[in-house]
Amino acid sequence: MGKVLIAVSGTGGHVYPGIALAEELRSRRPDLQVLFTCARGKPGVEWIRNAGFDVRTVRLRGFARQPGWSWLVFPFALIAGGFGALALVAGQRPDLVIGTGGYVSGPFVFFAALLGIPTLVLEQNSLPGVATRIASRFAREVHVAYPEAVERLPGRRNVHLSGNPVRLSVEQGDAAAFRAEHGLDAERPVVLVLGGSQGAQALTEAALGAGRELGPDADVQIVIQAGRRGYADAQREAATAPDNIHVTEFVSDMGSAYAAARLVVARSGAMTLAELAAAGRPAVLVPYPYAAEDHQTLNARHMADRGAARLVP
Known part of the structure; x- marks a missing residue:
């Protein structure tokens, strides 16, 4: 041993x-x-x-x-x-x-x-x-x-x-289980918004705003991981937003979240990118602008240059 x-x-x-x-x-x-x-x-x-x-x-x-x-x-x-x-x-x-x-x-x-x-x-x-x-x-x-x-x-x-x-569970997700857990429609496509394990206020606000503009009849469901610090505020905002917007503090089963998602909008931390690649999910990447030496932009560019994601500076 x-x-x-x-x-x-x-x-x-x-x-x-x-x-x-x-x-x-x-x-x-x-x-x-x-x-x-x-x-x-x-x-x-x-x-x-x-x-x-x-x-x-x-x-x-x-x-x-x-x-x-x-x-x-x-x-x-x-x-x-x-x-x-x-x-x-x-x-x-x-x-x-x-x-x-x-x-x-x-x-x-x-x-x-x-x-x-x-x-x-x-x-x-x-x-x-x-x-x-x-x-x-x-x-x-x-x-x-x-x-x-x-x-x-x-x-x-x-x-x-x-x-x-990358954890093996990332590649073995259950889309139906994730939809059931978050009260999602079984047919409408899901957009997953991630700000990393700590959430991202700018992404949360942008996703809530986009959901309001699209309205409740849009053929899409938005799931936002708001993080511990931003969850309470995001939940209050979501209370007056269309019911196709769902806010959660933290997603513990990322494999099932990726399996359910048609598109992922995320920061470009290295492990998020590794998991996206392992799960085979298309992504829009918005690097955290204050990351040390802007390393998230370098991470995202590596994916975008290979056609694996879209980079939004």
């Missing part, structure tokens, strides 16, 4: 590739012990447990990009979180540590390498994040999803172009 520790930051883009990888590892090695570590207070903790895996939380936080008081406390939080990461790695002594990018994976990969434990980093985006660029210097292997990412890690002999791991 071996043990693998997977470090994730807590949002869908980092959690779901970790879950996909864990599911594949366990299918090949049923006796393998898989343990996740995740930032405390993040929704990813619940998703990991729902997927059937054990998770330990750590007090690590990301670096705020805008100046503020958080800059003053960040060094102290980093030191405290770093000690927590070291204690967990030293205490668990896994046979392999995997980081899926983001601020949590960096300390775990660093301390594992320091202790002589094999390490692996997954980078989902076309533009490697800061954590990946740093971790690539001491990780045994770095696996990326886009050729552009290889080019942005020059001189790294440990970089491999592997693609993004």
Whole structure:
């Protein structure tokens, strides 16, 4: 029996590739012990447990990009979180540590390498994040999803172009079950609007506005994933909108959602794009304009240039 520790930051883009990888590892090695570590207070903790895996939380936080008081406390939080990461790695002594990018994976990969434990980093985006660029210097292997990412890690002999791991359930959805769960007509086509695991206010507002203009007699149904922060407001707006608009806080069964959808309107996070490709769904991609170094536009352009999606800047 071996043990693998997977470090994730807590949002869908980092959690779901970790879950996909864990599911594949366990299918090949049923006796393998898989343990996740995740930032405390993040929704990813619940998703990991729902997927059937054990998770330990750590007090690590990301670096705020805008100046503020958080800059003053960040060094102290980093030191405290770093000690927590070291204690967990030293205490668990896994046979392999995997980081899926983001601020949590960096300390775990660093301390594992320091202790002589094999390490692996997954980078989902076309533009490697800061954590990946740093971790690539001491990780045994770095696996990326886009050729552009290889080019942005020059001189790294440990970089491999592997693609993004996708959960098997994404390709095994039940369209009828999704329609029944959300009270959708069995015949009318469905447009699925996704803002990532945290929702997107601009997409939600645009979808509600489009639904109102189309009216209740339009031959289409719109399902909007509004996210935790935007759900209450979106639900209030939807109460006065045509009844062919349906708002939900979060879609847990993405495979069934994709199976039911005729078209997907979404941000262009790397894991959303990987799932769209696996599910074979056409998409209109609206990149999040404030993503670090505009990496979502690079992600979307990779799909649009190959005829797999339409890019709306």
